[in-house]
Amino acid sequence: MTRFSRLLSSSHSFMETFQTLLTRELSRALAASGLPAAGEVVPATDARFGDYQTNAALVLAKQRGENPRSLAQKIIPHLAVGEWCEPPTIAGAGFINFTLKPAAVAAQTARLLQDERLGVPLAETPHRIVIDFGSPNVAKPMHIGHIRSTVLGDALARIAQFLGHDVIRDNHIGDWGTQFGMVIYGWKNLLDRAALVRDPIGELVRIYKTAHDLTKSDSAVRDACRNELVRLQAGDEENLHIWNECVALSLQEFEAAYRILDIHYDIQRGESFYNDRLPAVVDRLLKSGLAEISEGAVCVFFRDIPELAERPCIVRKSDGGFNYATTDVATIDYRIRDLGADTVWVVTGAPQLLHFRQIFEIARREGYTADFRHITHGSILGEDRKLMKTRSGDNVPLREVLDEAVVRARKIVEQKNPDLDEAEKNAIAQTIGLAAVKYADLSQYRMTDYIFSWDRMLSFQGNTAPYLQNAYVRIRSIFRKAGEEFSAPNELTLAEPAELNLAKRLTQFAETVPQVLNDFRPNILTNYLFELANAFHAFYEACPVLKSTEPARATRLALCELTARVLQRGLDLLGIKVPEKM
């Protein structure tokens, strides 16, 4: 465990969610009824069915060939849930529905106010997780396509860490590809020194692209590039020096972007880090019989897996060189043997599905038992539904996207709240603009290609970052106006439907966060936060806070405080900040 999570776990009092309580009570009731464990308790699919439901009777009825409703009838008397719920009811085909008592919700809400973790349980078995995300290439510009892996990976890392896992964030930088043949050729033949000083990355990209274009039409350049690459890999001093400079310049560029995006890595092991381990990897695979020589290359075949039968993985080229498959196998070794990982997550675009299926399959055949997950995502499309490109057909530079987000947010702040001073407006624009870009990405199911739209992501209506931030800001405004320090009341009274509804939502944060990691879907959390903000706004309309009288006032202030904490924490788990004003 990291120091951070250990601190939290030692200081928080153990809380259980309603879902956990009801689940345990259900299995107790099933046992008392002489029935085996079955079914599950889930949040009700519709408010008219109460708050939670179980399909246990349906599952058991199917197994035993009995009538589901009469089975439910037998289970219900054994359900001792009176502390939290109204008497359970049978509905539909045989569902058992639970409706929470307002007093139980109020008590749970009061406990949440005392809990730093807002009720979110720690993982039962903490894992050491190496998470590989972002992974930009040296000498290539960071572009809009890097947002998804970077933002998704960061959010998953934050959530895993909060749940008590030991997370190691690794930036697997592409610092050793064939692109260096072209970059070094360009450096020696095309470099404009003045431009390099002025705009290092721009010049690096220019010589790379120029060389790349030349190789397409000029076979002499192609040969020269290949030659430079061979010399680099053979350890040629001059080429190594150039390579080193390129890497250093690119790292500066990456770090600038990470600073803006608030992304942090624990380690940065580029491909070159594994160079001296590659020969041993291939020797080992050959020795163990996993790999064989085919057409001069060393390949691993997967003849027993139909989809992979005709798709070998090459781990050494026929010219003796290694490729990224070799590096990735060495990377697995390192993460498990040197870093002690029992779990490895790799976050990349969907096109690499086949590659990582092969790599993880090799790892399993080598006897590794770690939990390997390839977490893939779709692409970002332009309004024309094609991969987002600039007018000239290039990738949209990441920096331009981030800058424009802030500029657009700045205009909106200016329009909505012109009285703020300049520095404050700029800070708010930064917070809102970056939040909008990140949230637009995370609020979508990761596998779908999504259409990038400034107007949608910066809208204050709908499932957007500004909508959530605005809920937070409204709360902060109430406390500023109240002018008093918040102190949690001993008990709450939930009288209004809007209060009860908001409080119920607040208790569900703890049920939602762990769910994200089931299938690596941060959008489950964004959906929850959107619904929470929506419940808050409805409460805000229906229930005056400062002008209400006790005991309503203390309850409402408590609901505001807790909502603010959940919004802030929830967005923080997504790598998104909240402003105090906007």
Add this chain to the structure above:
RNA sequence: GCGCCCAUAGCUCAGCCGGAUAGAGCAUCGGAUUUCUAAUCCGACGGUCGGAGGUUCGAGUCCUCCUGGGCGCGCCA
């Protein structure tokens, strides 16, 4: 040729292990403000879940086939 991913309201998208009458937002239309940020709320309209079979008490979800789109498939990463 083979393989993987995707297809849900006019538009953008949710819908994890199969569960009740498939949900939001935008757009459109209609309401709400002497009130803590109307940057909001409430309501209406809107669907053969790409198509056809199958599995079962129950299918948007699982299986098979088909259509349409994206991506990948031995020496780039």
